[in-house]
Amino acid sequence: MSLLNAADVLRKDFMDTELSVLWSYISPLYMVDESEWLSQLLPLATPSTEQMANIDHDATDLIERVRKDKNAVHMIDALLAEYSLDTKEGILLMCLAEALMRIPDKQTADALIKDKLSVADWKAHLKNSSSLFVNASTWGLLLTGKIVNLKKASKKNSAHLVNGLVNKLTEPVIREVMQQAMKIMGHQFVLGRNINEAQSNGKTFTNKGCSYSFDMLGESALTATDAKKYFDAYMTAIESVGSKALNQKNQDNAATVSIKLSALHPRYEVANTQRVLTEMYDTVIQLIKKAREVNVGLTIDAEEADRLELSLLLFEKLLAAPETKGWGKLGIVVQAYSKRALPVLAWLAGLAKQQGDIIPLRLVKGAYWDSEIKISQQNGFAAYPVYTRKEATDVSYLACAKFLLSPAIKGLIFPQFASHNAHTVTTITHIAEHQEYEFQRLHGMGDALYHHVMKMFNSHVRIYAPVGNHKDLLPYLVRRLLENGANSSFVHRLVDAKCAISELTEHPVVTLSKRKTLHNSLIELPPAIFKDRQNSFSINIDIESEVAPLHEAIESFKGYYWKAGPIVNGVHYTNAQQLDEPESDITLQTVTAPYDRSIEVGSVLFSTPQLIENALLNAQQHFLEWDTTAVTERAQCLYNLADLLEKHMPELVALCHHEAGKTIHDCIDEVREAVDFCRYYAQQATDMLVDNEANVSFDNIIQQVTHQGKGVFVCISPWNFPLAIFLGQITAALVMGNTVIAKPAEQTSLIAARAVELMLEAGFHDQSIHLLTGSGAEIGNALTSDDRIAGVVFTGSTNTAQVINRSLAKRDVLPATFIAETGGQNAMIVDSTALPEQVVRDVIRSAFASAGQRCSALRVLFIQQDIAPRVIELIQGAMDELSVGLPYLHSTDVGPVIDKTAKDKLTGHINKMIEQHKLLAQVSLSEACQKGDFIAPTAVEIDSLDQLSEEQFGPVLHVIRYKASQLEEVINQINGSGYGLTMGIHSRNESTYTHIAKASRVGNCYINRDQVGAVVGVQPFGGQGLSGTGPKAGGPRYLQRFSKQVVTVDVEMSEGV
């Protein structure tokens, strides 16, 4: 339950509420129960019966006028209608539009055109539209597509006259035609290539009484250089707009400029709140000063939901600045699809009231809906920050509008309603209790609609107009197409005569109330996205209300001293007194924090030979009992463990910080992965084992097939995933009926011991799981040379895997099962169709997250030489922004490496690389790194993969340039390394990335994303060749390797066959 009662916002005295109380209403609504909150919003959005009838009448009238208008179907509207997202061609068109113009080399551009045009049915779209523009475009695409197809077609087909003619066109011509077509599309959406051109082109609508808000196009800045570039562009825009007579006269329709905060700072994120509130504040204040000086209003655009609270904090500080006080032209955008929209408006009104300055506020529905849903699902949040139905967003929009148009808000907020929906616009004119508001629309969309709105309602309209060169417009263009290209889009349906007007004028309150549930049950909540198991739970540490309790619980472990040691038969040995051994034979090792070796976090007692023998003996003796325990009971232990891990997340996070040096995101992901392993393997084992199956074997014998455990498994786990891989191995072996002796990495024994304690609490038999802490070489050898061992699961280096394999083979018994997950020399291939900003974001995460200490981490980046300078420049800039330091701080991007041995090895490699090759970038280490084992993230350019002899398990990125014509050689080089763990590919060309993916001999291949963070049951993980034996952990075939098939011949039935 949220603290805010929605109905209260319309109370006369509501705006007397203290600002801090209004603020406190915001965060708890971050992912409030959707149906519960909508039931509160519905009354606010519901008009009176009389209003409802009037709205319906006027909306119908408005739509009829638009449809009668010969100019109603704007060229771009028609194009959107024809090539909507539910057609393959629509998507291909967008893909082409998004990438083509940024490709520098002709070869790759031609390949992309061929890739996109040759697979679609353009002919089907011909003459569907009455728009000449659409048909002309379609002819162009059809002809171009034909040309591309012809190269594959037979001679007979090519004899066709038209085809024969167009076949004479050459590829450069096609490329030119396509570039022109893309430019035409760009012109529809972009008012001008620069601010002067935009203002000149905007005169037509200015003369009609519209005003403008100019937006300088661009993606988020990844580097300080890019941020400066955007800052300069905003400054120029403000000066230019301010110099125009219109603004100097201070008329109502003076133009404004919209700014995107993520373009002004490379680290506009909650983790860097301090930088945002200082560095970014200073930047924006400069813009405000200039804007105020030349009388140009500024509006701060809205972005992703996670940054909402941060943007409000910054806005508060900006508004209160002396440079802003008394101005009343610093505006902000609020997205109605956010569950927090209403309290945000209330708080902003409170802010305006407190300061005495009016706040211009653009209310939009929101354009990042699909990514918000995806991010929440990926992260396993409890719910979504946005509504899951379009009509729910519409209801929220109207509820917000009702509040904004109420008498109490007049003079505090100047609402600017951005909508292309005739019904929404009409409703606003009817529910307004004052007239101090305006409408906003996008340039290139809804021209006819607003032409009639202005006539019917005498409304003031502002046009939100993108300004920028064609390259920059593309991401923007795609977003607009996505937002409006869907069939449901009002823009689309408004001009579609087949769509009954009554469908368009149904009030969203009515539409939503007709639904079985107010939330959309087609979109499962993040915990329920898997049909057969619960998704692991996570906490959004960017949201104040979410992170505060977690932070407090983690803090309670500050200074805590963990004691660990072997756990055999359920007894945890943590001090020498518990052992009946001479003191000289006992080792008690002190554990220090990797980020500060002066901090002691615990101690680990090493296993003695006697304990090793006890573990072996008891594990073997208990095997039969555990194996014959019902699988459902074993699985229940895994489920219990999963719940316990979630319950103890704060302590486990603290342990991962202090023993393994993991950052907060990595710690949470670590626990989540362990939880996922438990639930996935429990479910898989139950499915596999609960029913015996009968089948007819090759010799016509009917056999009952059951599965049994194999015996005692040794699980040898690494320090880089001290909880997830540790428990993944163990739970897989246990749930299939094996007993387990776990040998954790020496560096992370505290975490392992805590995990085994939780296992015992979860119900695993004392004799089913034994933990042996201590030296890997000694314990590992004692275990793997023992005849009682039925199998070994190992994650670590290729060399150690070979040592274990040899040790097992020396025994005079049949070979043991050996599952090894080993190293890699992971590459990423980037061609010139890729979006450099996206590439760099993924490269930085893949190479440097977790200090590069992931098996999957990127080691070698192959960049097509045509875009290499830009990509490398971005990598250098993005590395400059990386924060290396104390892992428990939210602001830290890269923590320490695991120990001094790792540090020394990496340092040696980096020094050698810098000596022999070209250093591209190296992050500087701060004072905070002095006491720990830190390695500065480093990027080096090399000539060939041959220059690397082995994997470097740390934050070192090697970059190799290649020519487009050398792609096959690159693939062969990578395959030739013998390793085959992960590979990343960035390309917009489907044929190219499919070819690379097929040809590369790797276990996990990632396309157009980063290459780390495989999710259990979603991205089964494991390599081939030198990188591992398989089967893949977290995959459907993993558990089978832990069991043996037992066949019982059904004699009676077999006789009948």
Place this chain on the structure above:
Amino acid sequence: MRETIEVAPNVSDLRVINQAADAWLPWNAIGVEERLAVLDQWSALLKLQQGIDLLVSQVIEYHCQQAAKLIAEPLNMPGPTGESNILSTSGRGVFLIMAEENSSVIAFSALLSCALVAGNSVIVSDTVEHKALFDVLQQACDLSAVAMPVCFVKDNQALENLLDDDVVAGVGYVGDEQKVIELNRVIAARTGQIATFITETDLLQLETSRDQNLVLRFITEKTLSTNVTAVGGNATLLALGCGDE
């Protein structure tokens, strides 16, 4: 008729390994369906052969049926909307399949068929005992216009000589337990990739040959994760947002 058999006994080890490695790529690339077609043809032709135990063709047929169930179709893994995750399989590389003389042709055929259908190329010894088997396989390959993915060496000793070559991705063996232990030591002594070792020592019950999931021991898996929102947007999700249950 297969051509390599005449040459194989005389070629050097390296040449056979290279031959097999070359044979692996196209065989692996044709996909499970096409390999199944060749092997189905093989088992059908074997049924017509006099002097070959019917169980030989049946065991091949059995593992082909299992392969059709287990690996023919890549698996679409569930996950968040906006990404595609596909789990597919392929062969591991070059396999050596060996059997002691007069051990079990059925077991040998089980290992061989699983290795082949999974997408591996195979090196075997050119014995009289298995000659008919490979003659018929050659016919099946010819009928499907597919290059034979099998190379031959003179005898089991020649096969054993190849064990320490890093290119060998796996070994299948039919015979006795002591030999398994010895071979395992040789395989484990290598420095390259860890070879998978699949054995049949229960020559009476044919425990391994009966394993309905035997083919899974011969595969390697690949997960392909594609961010489908990178371009073209998350159309499926947008449609859901406007849908009704």
